[in-house]
Amino acid sequence: MMSQLRSVVLAGGGTGGHIYPLLAFADALRRHFPQIRITTLGSPKGMENQLIPAAGYDLRVIPAFQLPRALNLDLLRTPDRMYKSAAAAGEIIDEVQAEVVVGFGGYVSVPAYLAAWRRELPIVIHEVNVPAGVANRMGMKFTKRVAVGFPHQLEQAESLRNARLVGVPLRTGITHMDRPALRPQALYHFGLRPDLPVLFVSGGSSGARTINLAVAAAAKRLAHAGIQVLHVQGGRNDPFEVPHDLPVPYVVVPYLSEMELGYAAADLMLCRGGAITVAETTALGMPAIYVPYPFSNQEQRRNALPVVESGGGLLVDNSELTPDWIERNIIPLARDRQRLGQMGAAAAQYGRRDGDEALLRYVLEAVS
Numbered sequence: 001m002m003s004q005l006r007s008v009v010l011a012g013g014g015t016g017g018h019i020y021p022l023l024a025f026a027d028a029l030r031r032h033f034p035q036i037r038i039t040t041l042g043s044p045k046g047m048e049n050q051l052i053p054a055a056g057y058d059l060r061v062i063p064a065f066q067l068p069r070a071l072n073l074d075l076l077r078t079p080d081r082m083y084k085s086a087a088a089a090g091e092i093i094d095e096v097q098a099e100v101v102v103g104f105g106g107y108v109s110v111p112a113y114l115a116a117w118r119r120e121l122p123i124v125i126h127e128v129n130v131p132a133g134v135a136n137r138m139g140m141k142f143t144k145r146v147a148v149g150f151p152h153q154l155e156q157a158e159s160l161r162n163a164r165l166v167g168v169p170l171r172t173g174i175t176h177m178d179r180p181a182l183r184p185q186a187l188y189h190f191g192l193r194p195d196l197p198v199l200f201v202s203g204g205s206s207g208a209r210t211i212n213l214a215v216a217a218a219a220k221r222l223a224h225a226g227i228q229v230l231h232v233q234g235g236r237n238d239p240f241e242v243p244h245d246l247p248v249p250y251v252v253v254p255y256l257s258e259m260e261l262g263y264a265a266a267d268l269m270l271c272r273g274g275a276i277t278v279a280e281t282t283a284l285g286m287p288a289i290y291v292p293y294p295f296s297n298q299e300q301r302r303n304a305l306p307v308v309e310s311g312g313g314l315l316v317d318n319s320e321l322t323p324d325w326i327e328r329n330i331i332p333l334a335r336d337r338q339r340l341g342q343m344g345a346a347a348a349q350y351g352r353r354d355g356d357e358a359l360l361r362y363v364l365e366a367v368s
């Protein structure tokens, strides 16, 4: 029997990679403790402003501030905006009488960690990247309770060596879905044909310009090879042109709030290597081609590499993703059911679906 929890504050913001695990964890809290009060802290401009209210949770926006470049406890002496943000976070923590603060990273987590530390409240950090994000590394000055999403993080980041491996909290719409059963409805939803393979393209929550332009430029070749495309443009990316007279569907959607429909329709995924994306493709046993974002400390390459090494996907450098590469590699793969099946099975070996429950157990330990 789990102990009771009455009120928690969840902090995390910026892009989908910090917000979706927070939401999945909030759902797990609600399942176990139907009366619980859940308050989320966000920053003024992050995607949390769309995603959290849409999911039906209470979002409190606290003032933005600039993180100092160096990681140090000068935080406590940085008055001005940092102080204002921490004071705002503290007022909310007091108002809702939070018993614990769980942070998922993004700048907004720092004032939440600081305010919780000052009140001697338990703090739990969930981190999915190597190296750990700057905000979470600051949070680690205030708590030893750090949970990670993937085994490689424990080996590759000194700061995460003693962390608890819990996996990534994923939305139940994804973890509980039966892909083959949902497939006909998903294909119908997007206007795709049931008799031809579907390449699902998504550059993560913000979208990826290189991927968008390369696939759009390969549209004719894909279509003439009988490959349908379901292409998510991404929340922060410019529209791109796709020829109108293609013989098979090429469907462009700006953003998918029901990502499970995309996964259900897909035979093969082409994506960046964001940690939550990797957690989702592997949880679903989805064969994928990963194109890591090249400008963020190699973190996306590290996310995708273990999956690729276990046979669950392919890795291609951002600079190598051209229409020619797509023609040479993606077209034959998308038509090879047997190889896709093997890749999917290998991906599933690496994936896990219980990150929400495992993180909840860790948080309950912290509180008790």
Ligand SMILES: CC(=O)N[C@H]1[C@@H](OP(=O)(O)OP(=O)(O)OC[C@H]2O[C@@H](n3ccc(=O)[nH]c3=O)[C@H](O)[C@@H]2O)O[C@H](CO)[C@@H](O)[C@@H]1O
Pocket: 015, 016, 017, 018, 020, 128, 129, 202, 203, 204, 205, 206, 207, 232, 234, 254, 255, 256, 257, 258, 259, 272, 273, 274, 275, 276, 277, 278, 280, 293, 296, 299, 300, 303
């Ligand atoms: C450029 C960059 O720094 N990206 C980082 C960012 O990626 P980003 O914010 O793109 O996050 P991820 O790729 O990890 O996750 C994207 C999430 O958005 C969802 N989604 C996406 C598109 C859509 O239309 N609908 C939808 O729901 C996906 O299902 C997934 O849940 O955070 C990740 C987790 O900290 C990091 O590993 C990435 O390196």
